[in-house]
Amino acid sequence: MRKQKKVSESYVIMTELVLPNDTNTLHNLMGGKMMHWMDIVSAIAAQRHSNRIVVTASVDNVSFAESIKLGNVVTLEAKVTRAFSSSMEVHIVVYAEDIPSGRKVMSNQAFFTFVAVDQSGKAIDVPEAIPETEEEIKLYDGALRRRQLRLVLAGRMKPSEANELRSIFDLKEGQE
Numbered sequence: 001m002r003k004q005k006k007v008s009e010s011y012v013i014m015t016e017l018v019l020p021n022d023t024n025t026l027h028n029l030m031g032g033k034m035m036h037w038m039d040i041v042s043a044i045a046a047q048r049h050s051n052r053i054v055v056t057a058s059v060d061n062v063s064f065a066e067s068i069k070l071g072n073v074v075t076l077e078a079k080v081t082r083a084f085s086s087s088m089e090v091h092i093v094v095y096a097e098d099i100p101s102g103r104k105v106m107s108n109q110a111f112f113t114f115v116a117v118d119q120s121g122k123a124i125d126v127p128e129a130i131p132e133t134e135e136e137i138k139l140y141d142g143a144l145r146r147r148q149l150r151l152v153l154a155g156r157m158k159p160s161e162a163n164e165l166r167s168i169f170d171l172k173e174g175q176e
């Protein structure tokens, strides 16, 4: 039987301080720096779940709605939402905190996909992820739809094979 692990076992919190070297000329956090931190926190969550070497396979849409300022404290929270065969979807939520004013806002969230690999880089199976809380179950349920969407966009799945997306693409049976 396939090994099972609770989603909560993969949970990671990472805290960073925005320093001058992390910012652009407006003293706002660079998007690339944020993505670097997101990649690290989510890779650790995927490693915790799989106990394996993991590689980033894809990054879903990341938008930067509000700038994060020099001196802010950035907290990144990540957990595996669902495991497939060798791949795992990880949800990352980012908060920006201005300590002097006490203002803390959620600035970004994203889904990254990691694949567990052996020493030669070949994909290997990972344990099943078991959601427990209402939020974990909601993320788990949506993960199949998001997986199909990203595989279709990556050209690795035909839209006609993406059963969960039929309603979005309005495809009829047998249509390519």
Ligand SMILES: CC(=O)SCCNC(=O)CCNC(=O)[C@H](O)C(C)(C)COP(=O)(O)OP(=O)(O)OC[C@H]1O[C@@H](n2cnc3c(N)ncnc32)[C@H](O)[C@@H]1OP(=O)(O)O
Pocket: 039, 043, 054, 055, 056, 057, 058, 083, 084, 085, 086, 087, 088, 113, 115, 117, 121, 122, 123, 150, 151, 154, 156
């Ligand atoms: C932590 C880091 O930053 S690592 C550095 C950046 N990342 C890398 O260098 C990764 C480079 N890419 C690779 O090594 C390979 O393409 C891999 C391991 C991701 C996939 O290898 P493939 O030979 O294509 O393997 P395969 O076709 O068997 O697919 C393996 C899994 O990857 C998943 N996968 C492959 N490409 C994608 C993609 N673009 N998006 C989401 N999942 C993907 C597949 O769906 C499959 O998942 P499953 O086993 O759960 O069904």
